[in-house]
Amino acid sequence: MAGSWVDLAERIGADLHLDLAGPGGRRAVLTRTLREAVRSGRLAPGTRLPPYRSLAADLGLARNTVADAYAELVAEGWLIARQGSGTVVAHRAAAPRRPPSPSPAAAPARPVRHDLRQGLPDPGSFPRTAWLASARRALTAAPNDAFGPGDPRGRPELRNALAAYLSRARGVQADPDRIVICSGVAHALRLLSGGVVRGPWAVESYGLPFHRSILGAASVRTRPLAIDEHGARTDELAGERAVLLTPAHQFPTGGPLHPERRASVIDWARTKNALVLEDDYDGDFRYDRQPVGALQNLDPERVAYLGSVSKSLSPAVRLGWMVLPGHLVGPVLAAKGEREAWAGVADQLTLADFIEHGAYDRHVRRMRQRYRRRRDQLVQALAPHTTTGIAAGLHAVLNLPAEAEKRALDAAREEGIALDGLSPFRHPEAAMPALNGLVIGYAAAPDHAFAAALDALRRAVG
Amino acid sequence: MAGSWVDLAERIGADLHLDLAGPGGRRAVLTRTLREAVRSGRLAPGTRLPPYRSLAADLGLARNTVADAYAELVAEGWLIARQGSGTVVAHRAAAPRRPPSPSPAAAPARPVRHDLRQGLPDPGSFPRTAWLASARRALTAAPNDAFGPGDPRGRPELRNALAAYLSRARGVQADPDRIVICSGVAHALRLLSGGVVRGPWAVESYGLPFHRSILGAASVRTRPLAIDEHGARTDELAGERAVLLTPAHQFPTGGPLHPERRASVIDWARTKNALVLEDDYDGDFRYDRQPVGALQNLDPERVAYLGSVSKSLSPAVRLGWMVLPGHLVGPVLAAKGEREAWAGVADQLTLADFIEHGAYDRHVRRMRQRYRRRRDQLVQALAPHTTTGIAAGLHAVLNLPAEAEKRALDAAREEGIALDGLSPFRHPEAAMPALNGLVIGYAAAPDHAFAAALDALRRAVG
Numbered sequence: 001m002a003g004s005w006v007d008l009a010e011r012i013g014a015d016l017h018l019d020l021a022g023p024g025g026r027r028a029v030l031t032r033t034l035r036e037a038v039r040s041g042r043l044a045p046g047t048r049l050p051p052y053r054s055l056a057a058d059l060g061l062a063r064n065t066v067a068d069a070y071a072e073l074v075a076e077g078w079l080i081a082r083q084g085s086g087t088v089v090a091h092r093a094a095a096p097r098r099p100p101s102p103s104p105a106a107a108p109a110r111p112v113r114h115d116l117r118q119g120l121p122d123p124g125s126f127p128r129t130a131w132l133a134s135a136r137r138a139l140t141a142a143p144n145d146a147f148g149p150g151d152p153r154g155r156p157e158l159r160n161a162l163a164a165y166l167s168r169a170r171g172v173q174a175d176p177d178r179i180v181i182c183s184g185v186a187h188a189l190r191l192l193s194g195g196v197v198r199g200p201w202a203v204e205s206y207g208l209p210f211h212r213s214i215l216g217a218a219s220v221r222t223r224p225l226a227i228d229e230h231g232a233r234t235d236e237l238a239g240e241r242a243v244l245l246t247p248a249h250q251f252p253t254g255g256p257l258h259p260e261r262r263a264s265v266i267d268w269a270r271t272k273n274a275l276v277l278e279d280d281y282d283g284d285f286r287y288d289r290q291p292v293g294a295l296q297n298l299d300p301e302r303v304a305y306l307g308s309v310s311k312s313l314s315p316a317v318r319l320g321w322m323v324l325p326g327h328l329v330g331p332v333l334a335a336k337g338e339r340e341a342w343a344g345v346a347d348q349l350t351l352a353d354f355i356e357h358g359a360y361d362r363h364v365r366r367m368r369q370r371y372r373r374r375r376d377q378l379v380q381a382l383a384p385h386t387t388t389g390i391a392a393g394l395h396a397v398l399n400l401p402a403e404a405e406k407r408a409l410d411a412a413r414e415e416g417i418a419l420d421g422l423s424p425f426r427h428p429e430a431a432m433p434a435l436n437g438l439v440i441g442y443a444a445a446p447d448h449a450f451a452a453a454l455d456a457l458r459r460a461v462g
Numbered sequence: 463m464a465g466s467w468v469d470l471a472e473r474i475g476a477d478l479h480l481d482l483a484g485p486g487g488r489r490a491v492l493t494r495t496l497r498e499a500v501r502s503g504r505l506a507p508g509t510r511l512p513p514y515r516s517l518a519a520d521l522g523l524a525r526n527t528v529a530d531a532y533a534e535l536v537a538e539g540w541l542i543a544r545q546g547s548g549t550v551v552a553h554r555a556a557a558p559r560r561p562p563s564p565s566p567a568a569a570p571a572r573p574v575r576h577d578l579r580q581g582l583p584d585p586g587s588f589p590r591t592a593w594l595a596s597a598r599r600a601l602t603a604a605p606n607d608a609f610g611p612g613d614p615r616g617r618p619e620l621r622n623a624l625a626a627y628l629s630r631a632r633g634v635q636a637d638p639d640r641i642v643i644c645s646g647v648a649h650a651l652r653l654l655s656g657g658v659v660r661g662p663w664a665v666e667s668y669g670l671p672f673h674r675s676i677l678g679a680a681s682v683r684t685r686p687l688a689i690d691e692h693g694a695r696t697d698e699l700a701g702e703r704a705v706l707l708t709p710a711h712q713f714p715t716g717g718p719l720h721p722e723r724r725a726s727v728i729d730w731a732r733t734k735n736a737l738v739l740e741d742d743y744d745g746d747f748r749y750d751r752q753p754v755g756a757l758q759n760l761d762p763e764r765v766a767y768l769g770s771v772s773k774s775l776s777p778a779v780r781l782g783w784m785v786l787p788g789h790l791v792g793p794v795l796a797a798k799g800e801r802e803a804w805a806g807v808a809d810q811l812t813l814a815d816f817i818e819h820g821a822y823d824r825h826v827r828r829m830r831q832r833y834r835r836r837r838d839q840l841v842q843a844l845a846p847h848t849t850t851g852i853a854a855g856l857h858a859v860l861n862l863p864a865e866a867e868k869r870a871l872d873a874a875r876e877e878g879i880a881l882d883g884l885s886p887f888r889h890p891e892a893a894m895p896a897l898n899g900l901v902i903g904y905a906a907a908p909d910h911a912f913a914a915a916l917d918a919l920r921r922a923v924g
Contacts, residue, residue, distance in 0.1 A: 028657060036796045123609035128601050131808075135597055139590050144908070147585035147776040183804055195490060210800070314609040316807035334498045338672070342645055345778035346593075347806045446606070 004050055005058035026061055031069040038078045038089050047089040049079065072216060074428055090424075113416030114453035118252060118395040118441035119281075119311065125367060126314050130359040131350060137357075138349035146349065150340025152333050154181025154321075157352035162321055165355050166307070170283050171293030173300040174323045180332050183342045184308045184320040185279055186214060189244075192304065192322075193218035196331045197275055202243040204232045205430035206253055211244070211279075212427065224427035227435075230258035234265045242275040243268075247295040248283045252425050252439045254389015254397055256292045265295070269302040275325070276303040282393040284312045284364045287372045292392075301325045309351065311394060311443075312364055319347055367443075374442040374450060381454040385461060387440070394443035397422065398461065405436040411460035412438075417453065466512055467520035488523055493531040500540045500551050509551045511541065534678060536890055552886070575878030576915035580714060580857040580903035581743075581773065587829060588776050592821040593812060599819075600811035608811065612802025614795050616643025616783075619814035624783055627817050628769070632745050633755030635762040636785045642794050645804045646770045646782040647741060648676060651706075654766065654784075655680035658793045659737055664705040666694045667892035668715055668884065673706070673741075686889035689897075692720035696727045704737040705730075709757040710745045714887050714901045716851015716859055718754045727757070731764040737787070738765040744855040746774045746826045749834045754854075763787045771813065773856060773905075774826055781809055829905075836904040836912060843916040847923060849902075856905035859884065860923065867898040873922035874900075879915065 037043040049055070052066040059066070070087050073079040080090045138157075146155065153159065159176040166172035182188050189211055193201075199220035203212065205227050215222055223240060226233040231250050234257075237243060243265065247257040257265075269276050278295045286292070296305040300323070308320030324332060336342075354360050371394060378396055379387050387396040400408060405421045412419055420439045438461070445453045499505040511517070514528040521528070532549050535541040542552045600619075608617065615621065621638040628634035644650050651673055655663075661682035665674065667689050677684055685702060688695040693712050696719075699705060705727065709719040719727075731738050740757045748754070758767040762785070770782030786794060798804075816822050833856060840858055841849050849858040862870060867883045874881055882901045900923070907915045 032657065032793070032796050036792060039796075039800075040792075120610060124606040126606075126609035128604075132598050132601055135808075136594050139594055142590075144586040144588075147588035147778045148582060148906075149777045186799075186803055195494065314807075315611045315801070316609045318802070318804060318806045330498060330502075331494070334494055334501075337648075338501070339777070340780070341648055342780060342804060344780045344806050344809045345776075346597075346812075347808060350808075444610070 005055055008050060008055070027065045027068050027072075030059075030061070030066065031072050034069065034073055035078055038073070043089050045089050049087045049089070051086060071428070072213075111416060112418040114418065114449065114456050115444045116412075116417055116419040116440050116442070116453055116457060117444055118420060118439045120441060120444035121311050121314060121367065121394065122370075122443055122446065123314065123316075124446050125370070126316075127359065127363050130363070131354060134353035134357065134359060135346065135350040138353040139346060142345075142349055146345050150343075150345055152180075152336045152338065152340050153177075153329075154179070154340065154343060155345060155348040155352065158319075158348045159321075161352040161355040165360065166294070166305070166321075166323065169361075170280065170307075171297045172305050172323055173297055174305075178300075178324050178326060178329055180322045180324060180329065180336070181340075181343050181348060182320045182322060182336070183318040184310055184315075185281065185306050186210070187342060188306045188320055188322050189214045189277075190218070191332055191335045192277065192328075193220045194335055196328060196335055197242050197277075199242075200240050201277075202237055202240040203427065204245065204250065205427050205432050206422065206425045206435060207244075207246070207251060207427065209424060222427065222429075224430040224432075226430070226432035227253055229255060231255055231261055232257060234261040234268065237265065237268045237272075239272065240274060242277055244277045244279060245295070246279050246281060248280055248286075248292045249389070249392045251279070251281060252389070252395065252397060252420075252422065253435065254391070254393065254395075256391075257295070262295055262298065266298045266302060270299070274302075275328075278303050278305045280305060280307045282311050283307065285368055285371060285394060286392045287368070287375065288391045296323060301327075304328060312360070312367070317347055317351070319343055319351055370447075371443055377450070377454060378440065378442045381458050382461060395439055395441045397437050397439055399435070399437040402434060402436045405438065408438055408461050411462070412457065415456040415460050417456055417460060419457075467517055470512060470517070489527045489530050489534075492521075492523070492528065493534050496531065496535055497540055500535070505551050507551050511549045511551070513548060533890075573878055574880040576880065576911065576918050577906045578874075578879055578881040578902050578904070578915055578919060579906055580882060580901045582903060582906035583773050583776060583829065583856065584832075584905055584908065585776065585778075586908050587832070588778075589821065589825050592825070593816060596815035596819065596821060597808065597812040600815040601808060604807075604811050608807050612805075612807055614642075614798045614800065614802050615639075615791075616641070616802065616805060617807060617810040617814065620781075620810045623814040623817040627822065628756070628767070628783075628785065631823075632742060632769075633759045634767050634785055635759055636767075640762075640786050640788060640791055642784045642786060642791065642798070643802075643805050643810060644782045644784060644798070645780040646772055646777075647743065647768050648672070649804060650768045650782055650784050651676045651739075652680070653794055653797045654739065654790075655682045656797055658790060658797055659704050659739075661704075662702050663739075664699055664702040665889065666707065666712065667889050667894050668887045668897065669706075669708070669713060669889070671886060674889065684889065684891075686892040686894075688892070688894035689715055691717060693717050693723060694719060696723040696730065699727065699730045699734075701734070702736060704739055706739045706741060707757070708741050708743060710742055710748075710754045711851070711854040713741070713743060714851070714857065714859060714882075714884065715897065716853070716855065716857075718853075719757070724757055724760065728760045728764060731761070736764075737790075740765050740767045742767060742769045744773050745769065747830055747833060747856060748854045749830070749837065750853045758785060763789075766790060774822070774829070779809055779813070781805055781813055832909075833905055839912070839916060840902065840904050843920050844923060857901055857903045859899050859901055861897070861899040864896060864898045867900065870900055870923050873924070874919065877918040877922050879918055879922060881919075 052070055053063055056063040056066040074081050079087050081087050159179040162179055163174040163176045166174045193215045201220055201222050202225050203222045205224040225236045232245055265276055294305055296303040305323040309317050375390055385398055387398050389397045409421050422435050422437045514532055515525055518525040518528040536543050541549050543549050621641040624641055625636040625638045628636045655677045663682055663684050664687050665684045667686040687698045694707055727738055756767055758765040767785040771779050837852055847860055849860050851859045871883050884897050884899045
């Protein structure tokens, strides 16, 4: 047990005198230092942190500063606060959500033999040949000014191609002049929360911790909406300025937002002059049920639609888009900067060609077939356990009692499986009953290794 | 004259009730609103703003809030504060430093017939064929994991290629493990100022306003060092935590930092435990004089070396790099985020191949010859006026008396020439005597239009 800053500093290799006057403030410096120590493994899972009062006294900080830093790291899933037993480093804190890092600073992680992390497409399926063909056509045809300083809205070729695609595939009302290209949904949230759309925002009680961190870093307060079998409880919306939703496929629990709730969230936004942020993170991958079109279609002046190629193509292609209400285009461009600083023009032009030549549709269709097959194999492998949220996306949820989640995760770790439980996705202020279980990504593993991953998972789940 | 918020709001099309409770605070909202109005041309050059006291009273704000917003915009070059005659919108405020924008919100700018803006390479010279050949080789050879979530340090292929190139071409002591890829020097400054290197920073009295804005947005105070014929006056360094320099080719005045000052800035950093940030923005383009290697070579633990392909290849390729002292690698990665969110893997792998196959060297050599020829034509066209700062880079400086700068800029505008004077580059708190003249970029114009641009410039200068 680390009872003081001296012990803790020794453990994490920090200077005894933290440079607390740095920009971002004391809380930010302390939070970063502790997060990095957990991330790198210098603070091992299960390590108990000093009580915040002791640490505050050691460092000459206000107790609130330390308590806030702890709370932020709990919210992000790095730490766990247990009534009566203090604050400890989370087991396998956040590790499954990031790539096996070759960083020399990171402690060697338990070797990952089976990749069942959510949110990642199969990196071996990236359509290299078709992508290169598009790159050749696009870079050859581009006007010279494409290689000058970029328009912060993004290349017109890409905005035109996206407007047509999103309208056809997702029912988005997409005027190219209202599309702003960005490097991904995280970048979109950074821009929107960083001064464009004021807080507080309502969010879903289960969602990506790393989205909550982005909002937290921009000092946007978030209020969790409960989730039930019809999706987010939109009747809980009140005086928030915006709501961030995953209407097509609630992340991570997996259901679509009920049609009545789709209507009611738009009514709320109109009545309260608020904004709906629609994160359409895996809208291209639907299997069994009727397509669920974009919520944005109901009211393009009240909904900002966000998407990217991270799941349809690869997270290594840093391209995303916002389809914005007219009044937000100017403020978002102002936040983005005078010139395009984030999305390379070669990728933008290539994706435009890739969409217009039908290669994007072909790739999505091919991946949809493959992922559907994998999903069926997964469901079969886990029977008689019931998996839910399987009508769309790249992951399924195996619901378990609370103790069983922990047990299954431990067993999975022993089997060398990288995957998440449901608990880290829970908003720290969520009031709804806890959901427990495994979030099983079936897209990332290479084809030849998928059967073995399922075998290992079956052993872990028992 | 806009005497009140009502007049001003009408002029800039703002809601009469500014949403001042947004994130970032009242000052930030007001600053953004006014900046956007100037940028878009809704507030025309020469427009007089209401006195800050009146605006504060109209909006119910503290006077300091409005005065600070004005001061920030003066610092960024959007506004000019004149003793006795109030605050007015700068003439051609910042316009020459951004691309002709097709934004529907922007007022139609005076048509630009001749592009003599500094800082931009010729977009028509982008090596499309060689770049595509590298893309094909690189994407074909890449391991599958290249298309998974990216390492925040950047691809090892690119870091290895850069380490070899920077060592050979710029004398940088570059260990691939100390290189972090980013989207450009602006991104590097955002990361370093946003919590990694505390303020205040010393900067050069003349430099890019947009770099100062980035530091300002991160609440890093800047203190200007005077510049003389030997570069920045390093003897003025005091208790700052860092200094941002352009040692190879002072931007924009054009001289190299004197060897004694190179040594003294390293001594200062060692004595004060401070950091030197070396912006090697155009280090690849040297013409007449002996190469000036990277300052970083003198002490890699005290100097962070920053560079990008914006001038050597194209600002549309969003790739830059930092070569960092060991102790900064972790904090910069923590600031960057858990995954690569900014630099696309295709560009990274392509640039790595492009460097390793010698295509980068060949391109730089070819452009160096072309730019040297253009520089000679420029010097000749302007004789008997004397141009300075011509031993390197993509621009020259024509020094003029203060009134003559204004006259020459007006005449250039009449000729349809886009270019900058020296004044907008001056730090608002600079104490050194003012420098005046024209900053003439000779790289951006297409080959066929360069002679006509020089003719127009000669007429403008008289």
